[in-house]
Amino acid sequence: MMLRFGFLSLLGLSVFAQAPAGNGQAAAQGGGGRGGAAATLSQSLAPAAGGGAGGIDLDRVLKAVDDLMWHVDLGDIADVDKVEYTSLPPAHIGNPHAPGAGNPLIIRAYTFIPKKLDRSKPQPLIVFAHQGIHANEDTRDAHVFRELLEQGYTIFAPDYRGSTGYGRGFYEQIDYGGREVDDVYLGTQWMLETYPFLDRKRVGMIGWSHGGGITLMNIFEHPQTYAVAYAGVPVSDLVMRMGYENEGYRQLYSAPYHIGRTVREDMAEYRKRSPVSHASELQTPLLIHTNTNDEDVNVAEVEHLIEALKAAGKKFEYKIYQDAPGGHYFNRLDTKLARESRQEIYKFLAAYLHPGS
Numbered sequence: 001m002m003l004r005f006g007f008l009s010l011l012g013l014s015v016f017a018q019a020p021a022g023n024g025q026a027a028a029q030g031g032g033g034r035g036g037a038a039a040t041l042s043q044s045l046a047p048a049a050g051g052g053a054g055g056i057d058l059d060r061v062l063k064a065v066d067d068l069m070w071h072v073d074l075g076d077i078a079d080v081d082k083v084e085y086t087s088l089p090p091a092h093i094g095n096p097h098a099p100g101a102g103n104p105l106i107i108r109a110y111t112f113i114p115k116k117l118d119r120s121k122p123q124p125l126i127v128f129a130h131q132g133i134h135a136n137e138d139t140r141d142a143h144v145f146r147e148l149l150e151q152g153y154t155i156f157a158p159d160y161r162g163s164t165g166y167g168r169g170f171y172e173q174i175d176y177g178g179r180e181v182d183d184v185y186l187g188t189q190w191m192l193e194t195y196p197f198l199d200r201k202r203v204g205m206i207g208w209s210h211g212g213g214i215t216l217m218n219i220f221e222h223p224q225t226y227a228v229a230y231a232g233v234p235v236s237d238l239v240m241r242m243g244y245e246n247e248g249y250r251q252l253y254s255a256p257y258h259i260g261r262t263v264r265e266d267m268a269e270y271r272k273r274s275p276v277s278h279a280s281e282l283q284t285p286l287l288i289h290t291n292t293n294d295e296d297v298n299v300a301e302v303e304h305l306i307e308a309l310k311a312a313g314k315k316f317e318y319k320i321y322q323d324a325p326g327g328h329y330f331n332r333l334d335t336k337l338a339r340e341s342r343q344e345i346y347k348f349l350a351a352y353l354h355p356g357s
Helices: 002-010 037-048 058-074 139-150 179-194 210-221 238-244 247-254 267-272 275-281 299-311 327-332 336-353
Strands: 078-086 106-114 123-129 154-159 198-208 228-232 286-291 317-321
Touching: 058 078, 058 139, 078 179, 106 139, 106 179, 123 139, 123 179, 123 210, 123 336, 139 154, 139 327, 139 336, 154 179, 179 198, 179 210, 198 210, 198 336, 210 228, 210 275, 228 336, 238 247, 238 267, 238 299, 275 299, 286 299, 286 327, 286 336, 299 317, 317 336, 327 336
Parallel strands: 123 154, 123 198, 198 228, 228 286, 286 317
Antiparallel strands: 078 106, 106 154
């Protein structure tokens, strides 16, 4: 952590910068707030992604800092790489006649392969969907990645469309619950095609918050691809969410480059993009965790998903933690309870993915 702070100091940046209170961008942290110096700054500066002070694109600079930190944090146990692949074209094209307007969108992703992995035999894969609307895969979760790598998992972690760190143009490509889900699925296929030692029958997916929602949508839409999934404090019901969130958060969704309408103006669209509306499609073994004192994804939202899955007669596992310290981030901390909770996750995944076998 000190290395990251020192790098930022050299850049002349305050590591305590925050997004303006009440700003729609601050609200973007809902559905998966982010942490860490580079992460917080990248989030708060995203509106200036087209070029910051002195023409420096701070959004990209701060992402580059965190890219380096992945190697610092995990380079001792994993081969860490950042790759590019193509996904579907933009969901909204301003001028469809412009050169290249309909080209596939380029998605960046991280790959982590354990250094000691035996590539001569089939190995399992974990797809990790990052938290947050307009966020990215950052090193706040590096300890979780380390725990997975130490078990023998290869990890694929895409920065799907709308992620921060790539400028305003990519930021405004967001397609919540739509093509961002396709970005993750197509990235999974790219990973399987690129590394022949990966076992197509042992692919798991995990995510927290908005990443939990993307995990759910992936397994609902592509049940034959994923052998198992974990959704932590997942965003589950956008209609309910718009009811209890603040106006800044609602405006984020109704922005012209986003859904473009309020939930009152187009409830069907919000329902289509909500995991709860697809509960009847579950076929993949699934574990859900939620927390009664979650300050971000209210427990009622996840309970609605649980009730919908039960009503559809689906077999799945879940646990509702009672006022677990840490709220929304309760089982990604360094506490005893968080470590025990993660062990529950790893045990569930291992039953289907068999790492180290």
